[in-house]
Amino acid sequence: MEMExxxxxxxxxxxxxxxxxxxxxxxxxxxxxxxxxxxxxxxMGIAPPSLYAxxxxxxxxxxxxxxxxxxxxxxxxxxxxxLHSCVYEAIRTVLYECVEVFVGGDHPSxxxxxxxxxxxxxxxxxxxxKLADLRQQTIKxxxxxxxxxxxxxxEGTDLPALASFFGAxxxxxxxxxxxxxxxxxxxxxxxxxxSVLQASRRF
Amino acid sequence: MEMExxxxxxxxxxxxxxxxxxxxxxxxxxxxxxxxxxxxxxxMGIAPPSLYAxxxxxxxxxxxxxxxxxxxxxxxxxxxxxLHSCVYEAIRTVLYECVEVFVGGDHPSxxxxxxxxxxxxxxxxxxxxKLADLRQQTIKxxxxxxxxxxxxxxEGTDLPALASFFGAxxxxxxxxxxxxxxxxxxxxxxxxxxSVLQASRRF
DNA sequence: CAATATATATAGTGACCACTATGGAAATGG
DNA sequence: CCATTTCCATAGTGGTCACTATATATATTG
Numbered sequence: 065m066e067m068e069x070x071x072x073x074x075x076x077x078x079x080x081x082x083x084x085x086x087x088x089x090x091x092x093x094x095x096x097x098x099x100x101x102x103x104x105x106x107x108m109g110i111a112p113p114s115l116y117a118x119x120x121x122x123x124x125x126x127x128x129x130x131x132x133x134x135x136x137x138x139x140x141x142x143x144x145x146x147l148h149s150c151v152y153e154a155i156r157t158v159l160y161e162c163v164e165v166f167v168g169g170d171h172p173s174x175x176x177x178x179x180x181x182x183x184x185x186x187x188x189x190x191x192x193x194k195l196a197d198l199r200q201q202t203i204k205x206x207x208x209x210x211x212x213x214x215x216x217x218x219e220g221t222d223l224p225a226l227a228s229f230f231g232a233x234x235x236x237x238x239x240x241x242x243x244x245x246x247x248x249x250x251x252x253x254x255x256x257x258x259s260v261l262q263a264s265r266r267f
Numbered sequence: 268m269e270m271e272x273x274x275x276x277x278x279x280x281x282x283x284x285x286x287x288x289x290x291x292x293x294x295x296x297x298x299x300x301x302x303x304x305x306x307x308x309x310x311m312g313i314a315p316p317s318l319y320a321x322x323x324x325x326x327x328x329x330x331x332x333x334x335x336x337x338x339x340x341x342x343x344x345x346x347x348x349x350l351h352s353c354v355y356e357a358i359r360t361v362l363y364e365c366v367e368v369f370v371g372g373d374h375p376s377x378x379x380x381x382x383x384x385x386x387x388x389x390x391x392x393x394x395x396x397k398l399a400d401l402r403q404q405t406i407k408x409x410x411x412x413x414x415x416x417x418x419x420x421x422e423g424t425d426l427p428a429l430a431s432f433f434g435a436x437x438x439x440x441x442x443x444x445x446x447x448x449x450x451x452x453x454x455x456x457x458x459x460x461x462s463v464l465q466a467s468r469r470f
Numbered sequence: 471c472a473a474t475a476t477a478t479a480t481a482g483t484g485a486c487c488a489c490t491a492t493g494g495a496a497a498t499g500g
Numbered sequence: 501c502c503a504t505t506t507c508c509a510t511a512g513t514g515g516t517c518a519c520t521a522t523a524t525a526t527a528t529t530g
Contacts, residue, residue: 094387185302235439240402240438259463
């Protein structure tokens, strides 16, 4: 039987996940540059050294917050891809889950990834590239689903291009979620976007 | 005959438009928060007091830069609406002009308005609202064109919803222009988007 | 208990932020 | 010429930035 040996000194009491949740919400609402460490630690109810004991820099905290967001909300938004074998149902579910997240009530509107660090200085170049990568990854995941459902499309359909069209739809919805924060409007955008998929399907 | 009387003292030498052009490019590339006054005046080749003699604050400079962008690139992007009476040709021109601007060579990629200040703190709330307004205005202008071309649509088409779909397309293209900066990819997104318009047209 | 290791708060670090007071240089009018 | 008016560079202002040195409190092991 494996015994969990506690380490020598005082055990850690900091709830890393709670901290990340608070960080996520603030970064989600205000972006990276506009969110200060002071604001973060105040919202967390801790002092700066406690935060830096868990995350070595603001950058690392942001990356961890993005990871958390990706694992929770990001996963939720893409869950439809594995759920439905029908590619139309799959994408429809994805778009509607996006609306669910983007206009949610108990957290900021919009999307941390879709509109995160689109503008940035060289100083945040690494973070900006990471965010751009995540956006491209999302499109790639959609393209892979399309590829797996190849038989459902009319022959010669440019599947990667179609995927990046839906990526653009999601990113556009993320912007408009910020500006109007209305699920009905976003659903209409989603439906118009879905009609493109409908048109290239084989029946 | 009117004589242009020169004022008493040393005449102004500051080229306001040149300054705004430089400011536009920097804000376009890096966003509002990530661009410092130091960076701006260095790029302009002037000292901070000279800048503040022309613009009373960073906020005002940003607003003026947005105005300049709107009057030049913004006008260019929407020029198709007045140029074509055929709504399909009009929107197609708009989307292609957007690509032209978003992937331009001698300036930053993406769009200053479409992705500007989407994330922001309360401190920049006024600017963020202004940017959101400009995005909504753009959609309204497209909606008005649709309304004017009402007869070209099948009956019962939700024109404002269609306009905000194209708004989302433009905003999505602006994000992807940042991430991949490739006109071919953006043109494919534009074409997919246009197929939605094609579907709701009456022939 | 003593020893150890980690938690935390206080109180700062230098650097940079937007912004400006001051004063001399420069270009005009009289 | 002188007086006037404005431009502009130097050199800062206080404030906030991300981040940390120090000291002490607290919880563990042996």
